[in-house]
Amino acid sequence: MALGENRSKEKKRIALCVNGKKVQADVESRITLAEFLREELRLTGTKVGCNRAECGSCTVILDGEPVYSCSMLAVEAAGTEILTIEGLENKTGLHPLQEAFIEHDALQCGYCTPGMLMALKALLDRNPRPEECDIRDAIDGNFCRCGSYPNIINATLDASKKLLKGNRSNHGDK
């Protein structure tokens, strides 16, 4: 136990890309990606609701895939590209999903919202024309206890339409 404890406090240097910025840090090998984002980088938009891959509020996009950042070590994320809620906005403003979430009231307490948005951003990236059932599947690992699911679904359908329209007129998502 003592040996393991010391090892877990050993720091390792990692380099990764977070929200388009290169980040280098010495991290304890025991800390999760979520802890690293929240405590080291102070990107507290990513929430930790359960810390055991159940609630989905810690969802971030890693190399294009939605992952539970609470269930991955920071050292495992070395060399990857990560997008968190703080990086969803781009220079031209809010992402259409964010706009649609506001317009459709797809949130109440807002605690699940960052994870929900990242899971849905990953969905729209891989499937720009999702049906309702695809949306339900994409967030079945993200709890919204306030029960905004119907509004989340409508917001996503709306955002996907706007994104497709935008892409056609060449003002695409970043």
Add this chain to the structure above:
Amino acid sequence: MATSKLLVKGFKPPLLDRELTVVGKPLNRRDALEKVTGKAAYSGDIKLPDMLYGKILGCPHPRARIIKIDTRKAEALPGVAAVLTKENTKGWRTYWYKVPQIAFPECITYEGQEVAAVAAEDIPTAQRALDLIDVEYEILTPMLDKEETIASPPWPLIADEEYPGSDVYDRKKYVIKRGDIDKGFEEADVIVEDTYTTQASCHGTIQTRACVTSWDGHNLTVWDAIQGVWNTKETLATSLGLDPDNVRVIVKYLGGGFGSKAWSQRITYYAAKLAMITGRPVRIERSRREEFVNHSRRWDCKMTIKMGAKKDGTLTAIYQTALVNIGAAANEENYYCVQIIWHTSNLHACPNVYLEQVGVYTNLQITGPTRSPLNKPAIFALESHMDKMAVALDMDPLAFRLKNYATDCSISAEFGAYPDAAVSHKETKIPYSSKNLDECMKLATEAIGWKNRSAKRSTRHGTKRRGIGMASYLVFQGIGLMPYAANADVDINHDGTVALRVGVVDIGGGQQTIFSMIAAEELGVSADDVTVVYGDTQGTRYGPSCHASRATPELGPAVLQAAAEARQKLFEIAAPLLKTGVEELRSQNGKIYLASDPSKVMPFREVCNKIDPDHPIRGSGSRAPNPNAPMFSTFGAQAVELEVDTETGLVDILKITAAHDFGKAINPKLCVSQIYGGIGFGIGFALSEEGIYDPRTGKLLSTNLHHYKMPTSLDVPAIHAILTEDEDPYFAYSAKGAGENTNAPTPPAIRNAIYDAIGIWFNDLPITPDKIINALNAKKKKR
């Protein structure tokens, strides 16, 4: 709209006498932008310089006595700043709700009760310190089951002298009577009796409890995750022996409440003590497991109903006994001794009732308010029984309910007035301030296609059977009693800015949005022109905790009054400028004008420029207590269409229609969100959520979100929400509360639809697939 009955103290706001321009509009919630960009900082996101991390050691046994506790190894661990146990905290008092309780007791009465608190440089060190604390327990046999407990002689309460509410409610019988119950059954042509059980259930907020405390030697500042800043400030000040003026509580964002954070949370007390001892800020954030184990769940209940009716469907008698497992602690704030029977007595008209509710103390998990606390079990039992009765009478369940429609409310007991039993034979009938339940029932059933019920039933898809069911509810609305003062202030400044000050937390219902809309309407500006100071005891006066759907009905009138008073003061400045009298003036869309000649107009901002910069205008509002009559309630009905898979026992909900009477909606978009949220809660309670305990040790087994099964995106169907809008002169723009109770009719509506599909009554929640399969097999065998 008449405001003469508006529930306010003092100044009666004059009628607006114009079209509404803000209230009733589906505006977006004000804090949505911060929430979708990740900028909203919840309590656990706050990190102060030099901050320590706290952890609490909970007792792993539901009933035990501490024999010995040794903290030497924990104290010696590098990075540990403080270790608190019963040995070094003599005389310390925390609280259970408002009731003082020993901070670290010797005798433990429920699992997770606090044994030690640690502050350390980081979370792993704090956790390691907890592991290094040696505690020797004498483990005692816990009392767990409510029926076994009440059938055995009262057990010696092994507890410290201040066991909270140790005999307040234990085994006390509360009764509501009216008419002659025996005569009622004699008059009945049909009598049906059945028993219903509901489970322990949990809030499942996605944010676990978290707080940050900071002590500067004189002032305590707390960033908390609670539903009420003011009740938390008071409780903290009392238990810490501080002047309330030296305690500031801030909640800008809250990651879900549902009643679990209705009052000050104990972790805040321990975090405050650790900060005061170490002189450094302290954050305590609970793990999901800690959150499940040591939080106040919903009571598990057993309810028997016997009902009599004439052939034509007229109810003649309702008899009910209800047994409630209170768990380890209760006092007047967190157990509702007549809540089941009050709802049973008033949802439907019946001249003869005898209803009793008994609560029993056990060592099972602590209990407290959970979205529709005991009315949810009550409505489940009653609305389930109404359907069974309708079948026995060969009547349509909707027609049966409409036949027994209650226009008035019966007040038949002075609740809690007697320590042993609250019994009253005297019935007083009072009207409701507004009631649209009949319309709700008609609209919800119409939208689901109630008339085609039998046709849909016969549509079979392989192993699937389809059914439709409904249920209705009512709920007491707006507490409005002392010390529940509800205050609001509106400031209009020289530069034209407007600040609304409300000591309320926006728990996700959109409270700050709603109050900004009320103030904006009264002032004649847009909602965006109003800055809201909220969720902070600094800069606000006492406001109610945001639970029991209280915020809008209690604070709404105060906000309206405050804004109207500020507007009248501004009109006094505007009147000479427009060469008219104050009573002639109106304001709308940022303009102040003459009612008789709207062309005589001045911009709102320009009038504000005439305000003395040193003396901004202030309008103040305070809500008056509820009068003895009329009764304030909200109502609603829901209908469900579903399929039961007879092979797997799975229930697939296809559609839910929901019609609710909240008075009028300040913001219909936010009201509809409350209906969606309530239905999600109701589906979980009906089909999957259950606190599961080891029957031998009494320890909670469902301590994570895989074992405690809340509805996901795959479980919540399309929902058709309907708001029936009606005048109610007692409230601000006729707005009663919307949030809490939208989940109450969902479980019986689902249960009644399952009967419609497969002809089996399920009386024990949750209705899980194994129960359905077993019942189907038993039915087959009978044949």
